[in-house]
Amino acid sequence: GQGSAAAVPEKDDIQYLTPVQIGTPPQTLNLDFDSGSSDLWVFSSQTPSRQVNGQAQYDPAKSSTSSKVEGQTWSISYGDGSASSGVVYTDAVDVAGVRVPNQAVEVATKVSSSFSADENNDGLLGLAFSKINTVKPTKQTTFFDNVMKNLDMPVWTSDLKNDAPGTYNFGYIDESAYEGEISYVPVDSSQGFWSFEAAGWSVGNVSSTAPFKGIADTGTSLAMLPQEVNTAYYKQVPGAAMSYSLGGYVFPCDAKIPEFTFKVGDVSITIPPSFINYAVADEEGKKCFGGIQPDTDIGFSIFGDVALKAAFVVFDAGSEAAPRLGWAKK
Ligand SMILES: O=C(CCCl)NNC1=[NH+]CCN1
Numbered sequence: 001g002q003g004s005a006a007a008v009p010e011k012d013d014i015q016y017l018t019p020v021q022i023g024t025p026p027q028t029l030n031l032d033f034d035s036g037s038s039d040l041w042v043f044s045s046q047t048p049s050r051q052v053n054g055q056a057q058y059d060p061a062k063s064s065t066s067s068k069v070e071g072q073t074w075s076i077s078y079g080d081g082s083a084s085s086g087v088v089y090t091d092a093v094d095v096a097g098v099r100v101p102n103q104a105v106e107v108a109t110k111v112s113s114s115f116s117a118d119e120n121n122d123g124l125l126g127l128a129f130s131k132i133n134t135v136k137p138t139k140q141t142t143f144f145d146n147v148m149k150n151l152d153m154p155v156w157t158s159d160l161k162n163d164a165p166g167t168y169n170f171g172y173i174d175e176s177a178y179e180g181e182i183s184y185v186p187v188d189s190s191q192g193f194w195s196f197e198a199a200g201w202s203v204g205n206v207s208s209t210a211p212f213k214g215i216a217d218t219g220t221s222l223a224m225l226p227q228e229v230n231t232a233y234y235k236q237v238p239g240a241a242m243s244y245s246l247g248g249y250v251f252p253c254d255a256k257i258p259e260f261t262f263k264v265g266d267v268s269i270t271i272p273p274s275f276i277n278y279a280v281a282d283e284e285g286k287k288c289f290g291g292i293q294p295d296t297d298i299g300f301s302i303f304g305d306v307a308l309k310a311a312f313v314v315f316d317a318g319s320e321a322a323p324r325l326g327w328a329k330k
Pocket residue numbers: 034036037077078079080082217219220302
């Protein structure tokens with residue numbers, strides 16, 4: 001089988017939401033498909049009402065196909081400091097016609113303030129590797145791991161867009177969604193992420209051919225890149241500076257900013273200036289926040305949405321012996 005689902009951006013493309021049907025009769029929730037984590041969790045009838053602020057809530061009691069997985073709990077925290085926790089059910093989960101009859105649906109009994117504040121986000125659907133699923137004592141498997149055997153190809157793809165709906169496809173590669181060749185690189189899934197080596201970068205007339213490690217992460221908004229990339233990039237932006245109060249590199253909103261190119265295998269992906277002028281950062285509306293920020297405290301780079309929306313990306317977990325990532329221009 002195969003399926004195609006919309007990836008609808010929230011304000012400033014901070015994240016992308018995709019409708020998912022859970023249970024019988026189907027309850028539709030809009031979830032953040034996150035290749036940087038491996039739990040499918042949802043706002044629910046068991047989420048304290050003071051933590052619910054407009055989100056859709058999954059109610060297992062209203063689903064004839066739900067069943068509680070006794071004695072199992074989960075607790076997750078993300079790179080941005082957000083967190084959630086709760087208990088576990090299984091139920092039918094359908095994404096664009098691709099169906100898992102008994103998917104672990106992690107029901108939130110607690111969510112952190114940034115989740116409560118985001119009324120459009122009803123939960124996350126993890127698409128990293130199942131080894132970092134947080135359910136204890138019995139780790140659960142991701143939606144992609146569960147559907148892979150039924151897919152025409154063991155792949156899913158991302159085609160995110162700037163301030164416009166994009167697409168997540170399951171089980172096939174849409175040849176009309178990209179240009180030129182797809183460059184495949186090996187994935188090291190030992191940390192549970194879609195981790196790969198980029199082959200270098202360039203900004204203006206400054207470039208490097210030194211490889212650097214990063215993860216493809218649809219759940220992170222920005223491109224968190226090596227400090228030397230940030231130094232070289234913002235040196236080419238008049239008035240740019242690191243603002244500890246605003247939380248990163250900012251620059252005058254009317255500054256002319258360069259594009260940024262990174263290489264994966266023999267394909268060069270160029271992030272246009274419009275993606276890097278990420279959002280207004282201050283009250284006066286004069287300083288804008290950069291879409292490229294340092295990865296200094298993480299230990300690897302994160303190719304989040306700012307980078308992913310410049311490319312067509314194939315998350316391939318099974319065509320070859322090892323998982324691999326394919327990157328193409330579009
Ligand atoms: O947590 C991370 C970073 C992994 Cl190194 N990405 N996924 C995510 N989901 C919500 C916020 N961020």
